[in-house]
Amino acid sequence: MICDHSVELGAIGSLASPVMISSGTFGVAKPYMELLRGQPVGAVVTKTITLNPKAGNPQPRIYEGPCYLINSIGLENQGVDRFVDFYNDEYGEIGFPVIVSISGNSVDEFVTIARKLNSIDGLLGLELNLSCPNVDGEGLAFGSVPERIGEVVKACGSCSRFPLIAKLSPFQAIDDSFALAAARAGAAAISLINTVPAMVLDIHRFRPATGALSGGMSGPAVKPIALKMIYEISRSVDIPVIGMGGIASGEDAIEFLMAGARAISIGTMNMVDPSLPGQIMGKIAGFMERHDIENLPEISRRFHL
Amino acid sequence: MTVSENCAVISNKSVSIDENLITFSSEKIAHSALPGQFVEVSCSDGGMLLRRPFSVYDTTAESLSLFVKSVGRGTRWLGGLREGEKVNIIGPLGKGFSIDEGSRSLLIGGGCGVASLRLLSKAIVEAGGECDAIFGFRKREEIPETIVGDFSRTARRLTVTVDSGDYPVRGNVMDRLAEIEFDRYGRYYCCGPTAMLRALVPLLSLKTTEVSLEAKMACGLGVCYGCTINTDRGGKRVCYDGPVFTMKEVEWNDL
Numbered sequence: 119m120i121c122d123h124s125v126e127l128g129a130i131g132s133l134a135s136p137v138m139i140s141s142g143t144f145g146v147a148k149p150y151m152e153l154l155r156g157q158p159v160g161a162v163v164t165k166t167i168t169l170n171p172k173a174g175n176p177q178p179r180i181y182e183g184p185c186y187l188i189n190s191i192g193l194e195n196q197g198v199d200r201f202v203d204f205y206n207d208e209y210g211e212i213g214f215p216v217i218v219s220i221s222g223n224s225v226d227e228f229v230t231i232a233r234k235l236n237s238i239d240g241l242l243g244l245e246l247n248l249s250c251p252n253v254d255g256e257g258l259a260f261g262s263v264p265e266r267i268g269e270v271v272k273a274c275g276s277c278s279r280f281p282l283i284a285k286l287s288p289f290q291a292i293d294d295s296f297a298l299a300a301a302r303a304g305a306a307a308i309s310l311i312n313t314v315p316a317m318v319l320d321i322h323r324f325r326p327a328t329g330a331l332s333g334g335m336s337g338p339a340v341k342p343i344a345l346k347m348i349y350e351i352s353r354s355v356d357i358p359v360i361g362m363g364g365i366a367s368g369e370d371a372i373e374f375l376m377a378g379a380r381a382i383s384i385g386t387m388n389m390v391d392p393s394l395p396g397q398i399m400g401k402i403a404g405f406m407e408r409h410d411i412e413n414l415p416e417i418s419r420r421f422h423l
Numbered sequence: 424m425t426v427s428e429n430c431a432v433i434s435n436k437s438v439s440i441d442e443n444l445i446t447f448s449s450e451k452i453a454h455s456a457l458p459g460q461f462v463e464v465s466c467s468d469g470g471m472l473l474r475r476p477f478s479v480y481d482t483t484a485e486s487l488s489l490f491v492k493s494v495g496r497g498t499r500w501l502g503g504l505r506e507g508e509k510v511n512i513i514g515p516l517g518k519g520f521s522i523d524e525g526s527r528s529l530l531i532g533g534g535c536g537v538a539s540l541r542l543l544s545k546a547i548v549e550a551g552g553e554c555d556a557i558f559g560f561r562k563r564e565e566i567p568e569t570i571v572g573d574f575s576r577t578a579r580r581l582t583v584t585v586d587s588g589d590y591p592v593r594g595n596v597m598d599r600l601a602e603i604e605f606d607r608y609g610r611y612y613c614c615g616p617t618a619m620l621r622a623l624v625p626l627l628s629l630k631t632t633e634v635s636l637e638a639k640m641a642c643g644l645g646v647c648y649g650c651t652i653n654t655d656r657g658g659k660r661v662c663y664d665g666p667v668f669t670m671k672e673v674e675w676n677d678l
Contacts, residue, residue, distance in 0.1 A: 142647065143642070143646060143647060144646065145644075145645060145646035145647070147644055147645025147646055147660075147663050148425070148645070149425035149513075149516055149644045149645055149663070150425075150642065150644035150645055150646045152424055152425045152426075153425055153426075153427060153513065153644070165648070173657075173658055174648060174651060174658065176677075177638075177639075177650075177651075177652070177678075178639055179639075179648070179649045179650070179651070180473075180639045180640070180641045180647075180649040180650075182471070182472055182473050184470075185472065186472070187472055187473065187641060189641065189647070189649060191647065191648050191649060194648045194651060194658060337472055338472070386472070386641075387472075389473075389641055389642035389644065389646060389647055390465070390467070390472065390473060390474055390642075391427075391465075391511075392427075392644070393427060
């Protein structure tokens with residue numbers, strides 16, 4: 119039996135593999151690319167790009183707990199102009215379709231970034247980071263009401279030549295109102311979940327254990343939370359849902375596909391093991407063959423109560 | 424070329440109260456590791472999420488040694504590895520030390536920071552140079568005698584000092600530096616606690632001095648920006664732009 123491992127992501131088009139790499143955990147640094155080369159990756163999402171360069175948060179930026187990671191990077195990046203200038207040098211040869219993650223302080227900033235990115239050829243899409251918990255008053259400000267999300271998606275949609283993915287935080291995925299607002303405003307897909315806003319204290323020093331007050335939690339501990347949200351939201355919206363949150367194995371990925379994700383994205387665990395996409399695809403292929411499943415969407419169609 | 428290699432433990436020796444010297448089988452990483460570079464060791468079988476970064480202590484044609492100080496659950500698990508057990512290691516990573524052929528160098532190490540200086544000392548001698556070394560430890564029980572022994576074969580003159588207690592001599596590396604004509608060297612290489620490195624800045628930052636920095640890392644591969652430090656050229660990743668930096672480029676007040 120021949121199994122089809124490609125996925126259709128609506129207006130975004132077709133991916134050769136359902137495994138994507140999440141924003142913040144992909145970069146064009148040589149050691150990482152040497153390990154990722156040849157892996158079955160459907161698309162990669164860049165670190166979030168902002169209008170102006172950002173230095174990011176003070177150290178420490180990383181805290182590891184049992185089955186989770188808290189990061190407070192603070193969107194360190196060199197700004198959209200430098201990103202555009204060096205895009206061909208840095209991303210020209212990577213061999214994977216690229217989605218650019220963007221975030222702004224206002225609708226205007228999102229629009230300005232989206233416009234500037236129009237000068238790059240061949241992007242697969244833009245992912246709107248509407249939920250990064252690290253930056254006060256930025257992404258989160260847009261996250262508070264569904265109408266604002268709709269506004270950002272609509273404004274970016276009218277000026278960008280690339281399809282848009284609305285990335286939701288767990289707080290925006292607690293019900294379907296934010297996802298529906300994004301879909302109605304013309305988003306091509308929804309991705310969820312972003313990291314969970316979280317904090318950890320250093321009790322001996324009476325202060326936060328991260329340089330910034332709080333950060334975003336990821337890793338296997340958030341997986342069941344993500345799964346429930348993907349299950350609910352994929353049934354509410356008629357655009358594809360890209361599922362992410364703590365995926366660490368092929369079995370995890372199959373669970374997300376079964377819950378209703380059209381594609382899946384790996385983040386934290388991809389940094390620990392860049393060969394994870396191949397391991398995941400091996401498991402998915404074996405699973406499909408064992409259960410006589412011809413294509414990926416059938417995995418969720420077989421799900422029943 | 425960065426590779427991922429499954430490495431079997433050849434030996435795991437306790438070298439002080441809380442430090443182990445672990446030697447792994449490795450062909451690819453051992454073959455290409457340069458002085459000052461590091462590896463990322465998987466601790467997933469010990470229940471950890473992230474890999475742990477370690478300087479490459481020493482290499483042979485088919486092995487790689489790491490100096491592991493127990494500071495938390497991951498390193499304690501590594502310290503308990505038995506002969507034959509396998510772990511996945513990614514490396515070699517980062518930018519290492521630069522060596523000036525034939526120069527006289529002073530190596531200054533504190534605690535487990537001495538680990539990153541071993542391959543360097545060998546390379547300096549192989550390049551026709553010579554090196555002296557000053558190593559500081561907090562107390563006698565923390566002196567890794569076998570490792571000090573390794574250095575005594577490559578360093579022309581090796582001084583070991585302890586913060587507390589009288590063996591071999593009491594005092595920190597600053598006290599020992601004050602006793603010698605420390606500015607007669609061509610190059611200085613330092614690795615150790617931030618407080619030690621910061622204390623050395625007034626003496627050595629105007630000289631040709633390289634420091635190897637330690638940082639908490641998530642990826643170790645240049646991707647996540649979890650280990651960024653401030654330098655005179657802006658934010659730099661310890662895992663990718665370092666771990667070796669020139670002393671003068673680091674913004675020490677921000678560390």
